[in-house]
Amino acid sequence: MSKLLLVGRLALRGLRGRPAQAALLLLAITAASATLTMALVLHGVTSHPYARTRAATNGPDIVALLGQGGVTVGPGPKGRPPKGGSAGGPHGPQGSVAQIEAQATGLIHAHGVTAHSGPFEEAGAVLKVRGLAVSIQVEGRGQARAGVDQPKLTAGSWVRPGGIVLERAFGGALGVSVGDRITLDGRPFTVAGLAVTAAETPYPNLCFTGGCNTGIPGDQQLEGHGAGLGWVTQPDVRVLAAADGPESAAYVLNLKLSDPASAPAFIRAYYRGHPQGGPVNLLSWQSIATGDALLVTDEQQVLTPGAWLLGLLAMASVAVLVAGRMSERTRRVGLLKAVGGTPGLVAIALLAENLILAVAAAVAGLVIGRLAAPLIASPGAGLVGTPGAPSLTLSIAGQVIAVSLIVALAATLVPAIRAARTSTVGALADAARPPRRRATLIKLAARLPVPLLFGLRLVARRPRRAVLGAASIAVTVTGLVAVVAFHDLAGQKRLGAAAGLGDPIASRDEQMLLVLTVALVTLAALNAIVTAWATVLDARHSTALARALGASPRQVSAGLATAQVIPALPGAIVGVPLGIGLFAAASGAGHVVVPPAWWLAGIVLATLVVVAGLTSIPARIGTRSPVAAVLGQEA
């Protein structure tokens, strides 16, 4: 117990002695742990709003899409077969309207079905407003309230002749409000209202669950750029459907089950009983809820690798800072050992300092992540209600604290053991750790201009620090390239869509990426400065000596900056394929997006310029010390 107390006291005194470094360590680990917390607590945050929307609209447990042809099928926000094409449903082409009615009757009277609404006729159309042309699926509804899936109005009024109610997220993306004029296949309509529904996945993922009728040929729809949903009167939808031709007739039937949880089992059982044909598609409310969660799922796909990148950067920060601290504290180690401290005690005391910081940073990260999560957990305009409070469970807290401790431990263990092994006499004399000798690099450097000569020799002196610097830059460039790949893909989609329509998921992802990029760049900049400062301190004797031998301050500071740029170059180059790979992995669909070469070259060059610029500051400060004073101290 007394030993534990001693270690704790030593650790706390050590931290108090270096408040600035402790603050930097705290900042680095907090950034990583806060991001990780946000990624973890976002699980399931949209379930609450979906449930609220389902309750408010008496949402269906099963949505049946009935049609003769032209109905989009298959998972994902893909296009649909061309108009007039075969209805490629899982159970083959459909029959006549009479057959559709028979299917509807069969479903309505199926075992477990307790209520229904519809079938409602659907039509695909092209919506035009203010120069935008977007595909839309419109559903014909009566003036009376439907027993199942009555969309909840959030603005305006329900459908009327010549009036359309738009799904709220879609209306928001279009930038329209109640009273605005639009056209559907050239016919004028007025926006009568905005509403939400639990029967369809909101814009831009209407087709996510595999059932949408947009009236736009598949080869004209871009992947991921979804269609919208609207409701008009039944006579209006009939007019629109008639323009598409009788073979395109499609209907939607909403069903309530006695046991909503059994919706997937109901669908499986139905298809087993109808091997030769049935509705084009049956959707369970669970699959619609999954589509609703895409907004947040995408955020998680951004945040999770982002948290790992920040964690790696934090580890590099901690390693450099700890190594710097250890080199400054050689004498303290010597004193501890001289008064009877065992190597084990010395190592534990040094480790404890950083583990205390790691725990503090993890707690700070948990608090920040928990407070920030609701800001990014908004379910979007497609649902009503606020998200349930992101749940910070013991498991999440444990994971975040464990990751923070691992970061600190991985970065501290080697320097702590090394310090503990230092000879007492050597440590008391505050002898600097002898530099490494790399004969080949020294020989090569002799043939280079003075700044490169210095830079290369400084790299050769401390190869581990150079590796850390390179790793830090590689992680940063990996993140930047992944962000650029995202923007490239998003840009391609925007160009292809030519609709100028906002994509709430892409916008949210962009916001997340911006925050992550700022955090990554900040930590990387911090790393660059700290590494440069550690190099300046470590090389103060050799740089002072070089100045005594005739090197100008500019040559020396350029050499110190070069020492950071040399490892940054391979780090930046390695980061390019890693970033492309990270984006492919994080996008889930395995998209390999290679941004334009000049973007990548720009990232690499900009990184090197920024590293040179940032490190020149501590380098210049380092060369301000009078040569005589430095050499006098080292004598």
Added chain:
Amino acid sequence: MLRARDLCRQYGRDDSLVRAVDHVDLDVAAGETLAVMGPSGCGKSTLLHLLGGLDRASAGELWVAGQRIDQMSERGLAAIRRSGVGFVFQAFHLMDELTAVENIELPLLLAARPARTARRRAVQLLDQIGLADRARHLPSQLSGGQQQRVAIARALANEPLIVLADEPTGNLDSEATLEVLRLFERLHDAGQTLVVVTHDARIAATADRLISMRDGAFIDETRLTGGTTGSLGALAGLEG
């Protein structure tokens, strides 16, 4: 070769003001060996640092080879240190990770000499100081005397106008001191201007002129003859 007028170097202010160098006037002729003696803390090393442009004077004027350097930019001072002045330190200050020959060629590389030329000159200097067989040894593999000889060779690499030596034998035993003295004797004979700071009377006795310092000021000046005639080692009483 070297001229100082009313040279001052002060640290601190008010009650804690320290006059490390206090209104010093000095002239060193080309080819002359000057020894500066005095107790520890009298300002000898500070004076040497000022003369070599390693530190800046608080007041006064300083010329090296006719060039006024007390108001020179750091860049200009670097040029002076590169080609006009060679330093020898008590603690040798060799770079630990560089071999003897690499340490000697460093000032030549800093002066932008081609690598091959620098290596040739470094090898030649190593040969002159009798350490040709130690060219590839690291400082940690050399004795104190050998390290100091390497440091002297490094100071001579760019053929400086003046060599400034700060307690060059302070860290050496008698035998190593003798090795260094012999080297200085050869430099003296070759007409090299030398300023040696020491508190060792045997070293001082080898100079042409001896200046005594106390509290930052010159208190005595003696012209010697031993430095220009006879054996330095014998005068210093180091040879049996």
